[in-house]
Amino acid sequence: RKEVEQDPGPFNVPEGATVAFNCTYSNSASQSFFWYRQDCRKEPKLLMSVYSSGNEDGRFTAQLNRASQYISLLIRDSKLSDSATYLCVVNSGGFKTIFGAGTRLFVKA
C-alpha cells in the first residue's frame, strides 16, 4: 500500500461546480498535511496547509480526519484557472515528506 493515495482522476467539471478530492495516508503518526497545486509543466506550489480543525481560504476548504486517516479538499465555484493537478502531501515528523501522485482537475466553460 502506498503511503499517500489519491484518485488520479481526471475530474472534468463545468465552471461554477463544486468538486471534492480525498487523499488517504497510511502512517497514523503523520503530523502535518498540505495540498499543493501543480500546473502543466510547472513546479508544485503550496495551495494550503490542512489543520485538525479544518481551514478555509476563499473558495477552498481543507479538512483532516485523523480517525479515518484522510484529508480532503473542496473547491467551490470552480474557475477555469483551477484546472491543475492537486497533490496531497503528508509529513510524519522530521524531514520526510511524502507527495501523493496527484489528482487532475479540468474545469470547462
Next chain:
Amino acid sequence: DAGVIQSPRHEVTEMGQEVTLRCKPISGHNSLFWYRQTMMRGLELLIYFNNNVPIDDSGMPEDRFSAKMPNASFSTLKIQPSEPRDSAVYFCASSSLSGRGDTQYFGPGTRLTVL
C-alpha cells in the same frame, strides 16, 4: 525575493554522458530536497539535506546518481553515466524545516532527456 534557482532548465544528452544539475536554494533555508517526476512514477524524493548534510538518500535509484551540497547556497545532482530511463523532470526544493514539516518551495525544474 529570488526563489529556488535551477540550471539548466533543459538538458538533452546522449546515453553514457555525465549530467550535472544545479540548484541554489532560497537564502536562509536549511533543508534542500531533490525530486524526480515522471508520468509513470509521479514525484519521487531522491535525497534531502539538512544544514548541508545528506540525511536520507534512500530514494537515489542507483550508484549512477550522486548529490552534493558543499555549502548552504549550492547543491548538485550528478548522473554518470546517464541512461534513457533517467529522462524526467528533476526538481530541487528548499524549506526552513522546524521538525514538523514546513512548506517546500520548488524550483522550476530541469527537464532532462537522455537519448
